[in-house]
Amino acid sequence: SSATWSPLQFNALNIYVCPSGEVAALAKSAVAFDPSASDLPAMAESPEQFRGQSRLPRFAEPLRYDLVLRPDLAACTFSGSASAAVAVSSPTRFLVLNAAELAVDRSSIRFQDWAPTEVAQFEEDEILVLGFDRELPLGEGVLAMDFTGTLNDQMRGFYRSKYEYNGEARNMAVTQFEAADARRCFPCWDEPAFKAKFKITLEVPAELVALSNMPVVKETVCGPLKTVYYEESPLMSTYLVAIVVGLFDYIESSTLEGTKVRVYTQVGKTSQGKFALDVGVKSLDLFKDYFATPYPLPKLDMIAIPDFAAGAMENYGLVTYRESALLYDEQLSSASNKQQVAITVAHELAHQWFGNLVTMEWWTHLWLNEGFASWVSYLAVESIFPEWNNWTQFLDETTSGLRLDALAESHPIEVDVNHASEIDAIFDSISYDKGASVIRMLQSYLGAERFQKALASYIKKYAYSNAKTEDLWAVLEEETGEPVKDLMTTWTKQQGYPVIYAKLNGQDLELEQAQFLSDGSSGPGMWIVPMTACCGSYDLNKKFLLKGKTDTMHIKDFAASQSGQNFWIKLNIDQNGFYRVKYDDELAAGLENAIKAKKLSLMDMIGIVEDSYALSVACKQTLTSLLRLLNAYRHESDYTVLSHVTSVCLSVNKISTDANPDLSSDIKQLLIKLLLLAAKYADKLNTVPVFNMFMCDYNFKAFMRFTFQKSRLGS
Known part of the structure; x- marks a missing residue:
């Protein structure tokens, strides 16, 4: 039709109405899921054929975006224009891209000099389908359009804080675009x-x-407004685009290679960003060497956001953080907060290589991003702060993954994602903790040096591109000669x-x-287990x-x-493997002796205690065996070990309080002995501050509650 249509906003869907009042929104008939949705026929006859598909078709792909945005912070709205260079690879008269919660000005849409004759926006699929009255020429063309939107309060897309x-x-x-929310800021191919x-x-x-991924090229001021132009970015995925506009102070430093690193905070808080800045600079230098690839961008900004849904987001060159994940106050913050800031900063900067430079092909391979970044962040912090014994903290991540993955309702690390709406469901402890743990297990099996060399080859091979899990295994297998894929x-x-x-x-x-x-039941799983x-x-x-x-x-x-009390066998050295071990009585007794002897x-x-x-708990061994093991720790003074031992004691006490009061009393006596001896060792070794940190732990608070109850009862 040659009639001029005007957009009417209805929730997140633009319904186009012709002058006669005819509704041009298409019927919502479902299309069955097609696993090869990305290969939809280029010569489709109707926008309806693209409805209900899990992924965008591949017959036209973006090469470059020119994006102009005008946020109105008073009205909480924004307007913008996008111009995308598009490569058309198959004959088609349609362009299909993502858009959600945007009002697209139909009259502004052009591909080259052509206006679309059909415009359909499917709210449930978050796609915009543009139909033209002729077949689009193969090769490169330019798609342009104007749009408006709302700076929402949902902490996703383009939002206000x-x-x-x-x-x-x-x-x-x-902005917060991961996983699939760039489409809420501008129309794009949001995969x-x-x-x-x-x-x-x-x-x-x-x-x-005004900050974005790249450095500022120039600024021009016109009255109360300024226009800020940024350098063109390298190839990157839409979920990594970032923009922040507000009043900020910053502090800065540089890496050994001269890359400028800044931490932005609210005005007056820059002193709280010094620790993160130091960790950030050292992490960039460390990762450059570890991955044998320079940091890809000319600058790195890290910024603290008051309202932020995630802990942090690894946007290319502009990493956004919740304030508590970036800022550290030497006078008020705890030691654990300091460690968490270091881990979080290292995690996000690891993503600049593993996730940003090399990106997962699809969300099924999310664990490639999160598992690797989690693992390598501990590697970095261990190098920067060796006195922290950081790998003992990593064991908390492994323990979390083990607990979750022992549930019958768990899921594999790799989960087939059929639609963008499913993505958030897989951001859990399996993606992060189990993913990181199995990577550490693989590194331990292959050896640190061989593993690092293979990872560097992987980064070089897939830089500025995308990879699947199988691609990583292939490179590791080729470099090491080990059966990594199987x-x-x-x-x-x-x-x-x-x-x-x-x-x-x-x-x-x-x-x-x-x-x-x-739950004590049996499962069908079988693994190839790297044993040590x-x-x-x-x-x-x-x-x-x-x-x-x-x-x-x-x-x-x-x-x-080895003989007598010197004879003991420990499987899964340093808990590098993601599995548990059940020892027979003879082997368990040997380990108890080794624990007592601090071997x-x-x-x-x-x-061992976990x-x-x-x-x-799973009824795979007796409670008596567990209590005998706990007693072997009665002379232990290390904070991290005591934290786990007392946590187990408290859990057992909670279970046994009603069923066996005598047993509960014995456990309390063991806890008292553990804590009193720990205090004695702390005083002797002049490590009272460490012990004080332990005394503030939630375990001790719980312990004080039930000992207080005991004293009141006079028992």
């Missing part, structure tokens, strides 16, 4: 595989700071993990695996793959020099 300046309430404009270059321009009040597929494509039953039979160590479930073992000393160790349900490890030569690492001291508790 409130702050105070000189006692006055103000709004700042902020991670559609990488393009971005040239952004902002028109804002002249007194405000091994890791058992960990990423099925839920759960095994418990390894270890039994001593003469000179043989008999091993058997079974899926561990916290040491005997009597960490210098006597072995590494092998448990490929079937059972295997036997010959230990005659391995354990020949084990902190990681293993924690891992495994034993989980096995007891």
